[in-house]
Amino acid sequence: MGILKIVVLISGRGSNLQAIINKCNKKSTPAKIIAVISNNAKASGLKLKGKFDKIAIDNKLNKKEFETELQKNLKKLSPNLICLAGFMKVLSPYIIKRWKNKIINIHPSLLPSFKGLDTHKRVLSEGVKVSGCTIHFVDRSLDGGPIIAQAATIVNKNITAENLMKKILKIEHKLYPEVVHLFAKKKITIKSNKVFIKDEKELNAFIKSI
Numbered sequence: 001m002g003i004l005k006i007v008v009l010i011s012g013r014g015s016n017l018q019a020i021i022n023k024c025n026k027k028s029t030p031a032k033i034i035a036v037i038s039n040n041a042k043a044s045g046l047k048l049k050g051k052f053d054k055i056a057i058d059n060k061l062n063k064k065e066f067e068t069e070l071q072k073n074l075k076k077l078s079p080n081l082i083c084l085a086g087f088m089k090v091l092s093p094y095i096i097k098r099w100k101n102k103i104i105n106i107h108p109s110l111l112p113s114f115k116g117l118d119t120h121k122r123v124l125s126e127g128v129k130v131s132g133c134t135i136h137f138v139d140r141s142l143d144g145g146p147i148i149a150q151a152a153t154i155v156n157k158n159i160t161a162e163n164l165m166k167k168i169l170k171i172e173h174k175l176y177p178e179v180v181h182l183f184a185k186k187k188i189t190i191k192s193n194k195v196f197i198k199d200e201k202e203l204n205a206f207i208k209s210i
C-alpha cells in the first residue's frame with residue numbers, strides 16, 4: 001500500500017495538526033505529512049516538529065492572489081489528501097474544484113448545525129444538549145460537504161464555552177487521526193457525494209469508545 005501524502009492547512013494553534021503528526025509517526029498508519037501551509041506566518045502550529053515543509057502564505061494577499069499561491073504550492077506538492085485543521089479561510093471553487101474529494105475539514109459541532117464561528121457560545125445559548133465534532137469533505141459552502149465521521153458528547157448543564165471547547169477538542173484529537181488512518185488504509189471513498197466507509201462498524205466502535 002502506497003504512503004498517503006498529506007498537506008495540512010492551519011491558521012493557528014495546530015493541536016489537531018499535532019494529533020495527525022502523532023498518528024502519522026506510527027508504523028501502522030501509512031501516511032506522511034509532506035507540508036503544513038498557513039495563512040498566518042505567526043501560527044504556533046508552524047513551530048511543531050516534523051519532517052515536512054512549512055509554508056506561510058501572506059494573508060494580506062487578496063483572495064485570488066492567496067489561492068493562486070496556494071494552488072502553486074499544492075500542485076508542486078501533489079498531495080493525496082488535504083486536511084484543514086483550524087484553517088479559518090473559506091476556500092473558493094478555484095481550489096475546491098481542482099482538489100475535488102481530496103479536501104477534508106474538522107468543525108467543532110455536529111454539522112449541519114452551528115456552522116461558522118463562535119460555535120460553542122452559540123451551542124450554549126441555544127440550550128443544546130448534545131454537541132461534538134464533524135469531519136467532512138469540503139465543498140463550496142461554509143463548513144459544508146459530505147460528512148465522513150462525527151463524535152458527540154453531552155453538553156453538561158453550567159459548562160462554560162471554554163470548557164466545552166476543551167472537551168470537544170479532546171474528541172477532535174482522537175477522531176481526526178482515526179479518519180486520516182482510514183484514508184491511509186483506503187477505507188474511505190466518495191461517490192456521487194455519498195461517503196462510503198469500509199469496516200464502518202469498527203469506526204463506530206472506535207467513536208463509541210472516545
Ligand code: GAR
Nearest residue numbers: 012013014015016085086106107108
Ligand atoms: C478546532 O477546534 C477546529 O475544529 C476548529 O478550529 C480549532 C482549531 O484548533 N475549526 C473550525 O472552527 C473550522 N470551521 P487547532 O488549531 O488547535 O487544531
